[in-house]
Amino acid sequence: MSAIKPKSLKKVIQYAKPYQSRFNWVIVWAILLSIFAAARPYLLKQTVDDYLKNHNKEGLLLYVIIMGVVLLLEVLSQFFFTYWANWLGQDIIKDIRDKLFQHITSFKMKYFDNEPVGKLVTRTVSDIESIASIFSQGLFMIVSDILKMIVILGIMIYMNWELTIIVLLAMPILIYATNVFQKKMKVAFNEVRNEISNLNTFVQERLTGMKIVQLFNREKIEYEKFKEINQKHNKAWLKNILYNSIFFPIADFVSSLALGAIVWYGGSQILDGDTSTTFGDLFTYTMLINMLFNPLRQIADKFNVMQMGIVAADRVFEILETDSQIQDKGEVIANRFEGIISFQQVRFSYLKGEEVLKGINLEIPAGATVAIVGSTGAGKSTIINLLNRFYEIDSGKILIDQTNIDDYTIESLRKQIAVVLQDVFLFADTIYNNITLYNDSIQREDVIVAAQKIGVHDFIMSLPNGYDYNVKERGVMLSSGQRQLIAFLRAYVSNPSILILDEATSSIDSYSEELIQNATEKITKGRTSIIIAHRLATIMKADRIIVMDKGEIVESGTHAELLALEKGYYKNLYESQFSIQV
Known part of the structure; x- marks a missing residue:
């Protein structure tokens, strides 16, 4: 022994x-x-x-x-x-x-x-x-x-x-x-x-x-x-x-x-x-x-x-025995957000000594649609990760409705925030279950009505067994555009207070993009929305555009205001994309 x-x-x-x-x-x-x-x-x-x-x-x-x-x-x-x-x-x-x-x-x-x-x-x-x-x-x-x-x-x-x-x-x-x-x-x-x-x-x-x-x-x-x-x-x-x-x-x-x-x-x-x-x-x-x-x-x-x-x-x-959990010490239940988001001097680094966000200050009014643009590695997606408390910030504060997000319970916080990612993950299950994620409060009728509103219903019904079609592991039975539409519908039916689209239109065809653009206008109405995008054509109608570079906010304004800035970062980015498209 x-x-x-x-x-x-x-x-x-x-x-x-x-x-x-x-x-x-x-x-x-x-x-x-x-x-x-x-x-x-x-x-x-x-x-x-x-x-x-x-x-x-x-x-x-x-x-x-x-x-x-x-x-x-x-x-x-x-x-x-x-x-x-x-x-x-x-x-x-x-x-x-x-x-x-x-x-x-x-x-x-x-x-x-x-x-x-x-x-x-x-x-x-x-x-x-x-x-x-x-x-x-x-x-x-x-x-x-x-x-x-x-x-x-x-x-x-x-x-x-x-x-x-x-x-x-x-x-x-x-x-x-x-x-x-x-x-x-x-x-x-x-x-x-x-x-x-x-x-x-x-x-x-x-x-x-x-x-x-x-x-x-x-x-x-x-x-x-x-x-x-x-x-x-x-x-x-x-x-x-x-x-x-x-x-x-x-x-x-x-x-x-x-x-x-x-x-x-x-x-x-x-x-x-x-x-x-x-x-x-x-x-x-x-x-x-x-x-x-x-x-x-x-x-x-x-x-x-x-x-x-x-x-x-x-x-x-x-x-x-590994203590790698996000500390869930919050006691405030987030039943519904107005959607006022505030980043105050937020600093964050994935690796010690290599800051990704360098003292970010950002105010997003309730119900506003805000777009965040910038080159790869600028810190755009990091903002989303921190808002959902996937990572702990190094310093500063993140507030939603004037309350520190650390004071909310993680479950209720994430329940009010829906995210559509660029790389959509679907489980080896039916389309319906991938949309509801076994949330009993979402009924089949709700899913069908939502799908009809954003124009996804016909595509789903064209598949064998419709909503009960099994997409197999990681959704390999669907195209990237179709997977993106399912993810968009999944976010829509959860009826979030805050909607986040993280490069959600970067890998889809023009038809799917048109569907999502139409749906975006419907579901962003009345709720705070954050859109992260490389393709500037998808965010020109945003109430405000935040331009990031190397972990800092370098410009902020509407599409027209940013284009009016001589030698502006956004203007150069827009003109380079436009010239490529032409």
Whole structure:
């Protein structure tokens, strides 16, 4: 047990508290199993010495029946022990997985900027399955085996202490081999888990970016990289297999030597007429020695399974104990915003020392449509991320309706802000569910009416099954323009107080853009709207245009006012786009 981290094991066992009764019953079944398993060989000794040797058929039949009953009880104990241990393990990992997923979904966006998705998938799926093995194949099995060994040793000492000494002389060799094996396997299991995580991360990224892989003819390059990672994974498992291949033959050899010594010593005593050893003893010891050494040999393997579960648990708890959540200390419930937005001396940096926003001051009146333009990296999208509290600002204040956004609950804040992004993400689900996102307050009739208003209804109904059409993973069954329309409708039906369009028309065709332009005029009316765009033709009617450059606001005004500025940033940008279009 020295190689098992007690703190880590204790953390895992804490999750068994809601199932304390079942936990206790598993221990009870383990105790009964050890008693019934050890009773059978002892009954065999009695049968051989008292009835078989004396040709007592009635007594022989009685003991055979008793052994049959004990065997049945052992089988039942084994069934309940195995079933309840696995049942407990599965319920525990269900609770851990629920907690882990909830915890991950509350992380700051910065966490996902730095952590590979494949790693998180590994932690949430395969690592948690390994935790279940702590209960199903590790802890309880070890307890059961130890109890069996204690009961069997007690019976052996009671039956024949001389033969038991021979068995005990062999045990230190097995214990030493088990300890060495256990340490080696711990290192091997750590390597296996690391390589599995690397493999998952690589495959996840390449499958997600398969279009890029094929567009740039990287199939062979990525295949060679995969072969290299897969080879490392293979080597890690081969090391695992090698240690098993060495240990178990050694354990079998030691067990066979001990059995041979017992047969020789006990047989010699019987031939010499020494009554301290009987034929029943020899019969029974051939069973007992296997029942004693097999658990000892298997305990090493079960320790390794348990270690693998503990290693996996440490990885999972590392994420569970990661404090990367946005602090949700607000108590104000945002039922509905007027939509007055104020940025006061806001500074922010994704990386320490590299400011993205440099003391931004921005006032947006209620119900106004404000456009933000600027070159890539100017800080436009960062403003949106901060408004939704995806990231924490370095300094300054962001107010909505004269209240600091930190004072609102995150749930109510985000519920009042709808965002349409340039890169639309759709789940592998129906169009209807992608629009409502399982919000029970949005009825199908509401979705249809909204779709008809913005001119999306006909396109949806042209698809097989209409609103129940499954768009598959990431919406691959739809064009980029169609995905954008679905995202726009999703924002529309949520009836937000504040609407944000982040490059929402940059990757769609002219027909879809016309639909969105018409819809934009309808849904921005009466609510505060922020439009981020590279294409200036889409924001000329905005009440106000904010021009950003290198994290600062350099110009502000209407389209006409900004064009009137000689050598203005916006004017140069507009003229360059217009000349390209011409």
